[in-house]
Amino acid sequence: MAKVAVCLLLICCLALTLQAAKECLTVRGRVRCSSNVPIFIQLVDEDGTSSNDLMDETYPSKISGAFQASGCASDPVGHIDPELHIYHKCKGNELKKVKLILPVLAINKEYNYTDVIDLSGPFSSEEKVKKFPSSAKPCAGLGVTKKPK
Secondary structure (H helix, E strand, C coil), rough: HHHHHHHHHHHHHHHHHCCCCCCCEEEEEECCCCCCCCEEEEEECCCCCCCCCCEEEEEECCCCCCEEEEEEEECCCCCCEEEEEEEECCCCCCEEEEECCCCCCCCCEEECCCCCCCCCCCCCEECCCCCCCCCCCCCEEEECCCCCC
């Protein structure tokens, strides 16, 4: 009985010290909007039922629409599920969120969107939202080129 208790104790200690490996990625691309409205981008690890892990957030350049987001996350089982969440008002006055799922092959690498992401076009993953994420700080209704603090 004592051997079983010692084995269980060792297993518990080992389980507490093990952590899931961090997986990182960098995403680069360009967004386009038909009007000069705020655009805010988040790189997240989609966690399904629990809250998503925020990996990075940024604003695209007002001139070129270029953006870069980099970050790391870990999941206890399997790989992370990276997504870009793009918040915009490119189709009128309603705030929308586009979810772009990033391929597993992008994990621990750089992923470049070769085509411009045209936010005026249709997206099957687009939904209406009530407000920008609380960390977004649009300046006088226009996107800014520096990262939020």
